[in-house]
Amino acid sequence: MSRSIDLAVIPGDGIGQEVVAQGLKVLNAVLPEDVKLETKEYDFGARRYHASGETLTDADLADLKAHDAILLGAIGDPSVPSGVLERGFLLKLRFAFDHHVNLRPSRLLPGVATPLAGQPEIDFVVVREGTEGPYTGNGGTIRKGTPHEVATEVSVNTAFGVERVVRDAFARAQARPRKKLTLVHKNNVLAFAGHLWTNVFNKVAEEFPEVTTDYIHVDAATIYLVTDPGRFDVIVTDNLFGDIITDLAAAVSGGIGVAASGNINPSREFPSMFEPVHGSAPDIAGQGKADPTATVLSVALLLRHLGYDDEASRVEEAVSADLGARGDSTRTTDEIGTALAVRV
């Protein structure tokens, strides 16, 4: 294990600045003294876009590539047309660094409110494919703006891309106590992609005889997520279905205030990126109201990815303890971050 971490920090827009500061505070507090943490801050997002028209250049990518990992707050602002930063920064980075494992754990922690009745047990992780599906930008428009416009979106799925993420998900399921993996797709309608996913899934399953498997259509999966979320252990799914069900998963397991994610390149050829699932929330930005918990949990994912398993667990335990003790207290972003830094 390397005893130094060279981290790229992208606070981004809105509350991104505030929550990332707390993530770094906790990271500094949890790391052993002999681990040298170096950080370099990058000013991506709306400000940079307005100043220069740039979202993410080749030179930026070369700079970022040199780091061990990336911590991101949030990117997005109402002053930028919808899609520009999403596609020009977030998706561009996922594709450039081949972040094919988009990891999104859902755990309903003690003391956390859920919109579901009866405080069900929730502890699963979604492995969302991050570089294929309808996110590739394939497709186009003809006769734009006329009554005869036709717009297409092409979902691209390759055996290479599906197999590597399915294998990653099986390995994660194998390492968990329940050892269960659910494939979520819509193979009864999207038969071309559905056949590929189902076939690869069944083939890789043979390498993991201890893992129990099942298959659920994406529409039915949303039902289970609200009526029986405890049935899930690990879910593997495509880019678009993963986008949809992880927002729902975050909502039922305590809200996007506590939902963490990792955009992971398991080969480590490129740095992986860790970020809260929530956005930049411009309506509450700069007021110290944002909950940094999702960012702190993303720091735990970052630590585990870099091999600091004990430190990752300590961060997660600190968050659990803090949430359990929270009650009705309203604390500022900074106070929550400090409380977590003290606990780790």
Place this chain on the structure above:
Amino acid sequence: MSRSIDLAVIPGDGIGQEVVAQGLKVLNAVLPEDVKLETKEYDFGARRYHASGETLTDADLADLKAHDAILLGAIGDPSVPSGVLERGFLLKLRFAFDHHVNLRPSRLLPGVATPLAGQPEIDFVVVREGTEGPYTGNGGTIRKGTPHEVATEVSVNTAFGVERVVRDAFARAQARPRKKLTLVHKNNVLAFAGHLWTNVFNKVAEEFPEVTTDYIHVDAATIYLVTDPGRFDVIVTDNLFGDIITDLAAAVSGGIGVAASGNINPSREFPSMFEPVHGSAPDIAGQGKADPTATVLSVALLLRHLGYDDEASRVEEAVSADLGARGDSTRTTDEIGTALAVRV
């Protein structure tokens, strides 16, 4: 208004048989004496497929076309490979009869259990496009079964197809007390289709100045459906997003036991089809355990479509009253149907 109804009845598989019988019982009970109801039963589904290999022939379509409307129970059985009946019957019929308005109301009725805490108010309707998007079967596979397989799915969106369903949704919103319409899409990522949908939506909005509009990404929509479902009045969305969010909508508003749907061709060039959202539930088939309420509510949609507004309202009121009085009673499929027939 025609004083006769010529109805095609497709009980289908599993519990389809049982629930359709109750739907017809209620339909007979609610219709005024001078309305002549003629029904013809069709044996589509797994049995027919096993006997003849056929799912829906051109001759079948010609037969069905002659009716005023179609009532369907459920199609699907584990003995038939996944996708065969879905694509060979259900989707084939939607496309052949140009059922472009897929209407799925969600109302949390008094006395009905919801997985959400605090029994929120829910009363909205989803207008799902039914003939485009990724449901067109466009796409394909190369190098099938090899490590170099590539499978694509093409979502096809036309100004013609989007505009007619968006206009239908605006008209429905206009006719409701809250007059609110939400477009659900993913226009920040699926930019080609997203631009078409957003553009057409904004253009048609000018014709409906009384309707309040907003836009939500599909992932965020799943969050609102569990944290604030009361915010929705009418939703319009594409075929795949509609498939996903209507299952979630059904789950939060009392479950698929009470979720009705209409596959509507507003031009009446072809008969529209009405069906419960639930499937054939082979595990409980033939045991009198299925709840026929979703089918009975589908009959109400059918009545309204054919211009029998008073009768439709009476069926809906009977269902509300029955659900409110249900308590813990366990009644058979037949008993529930009879109770509803008595109330209308």
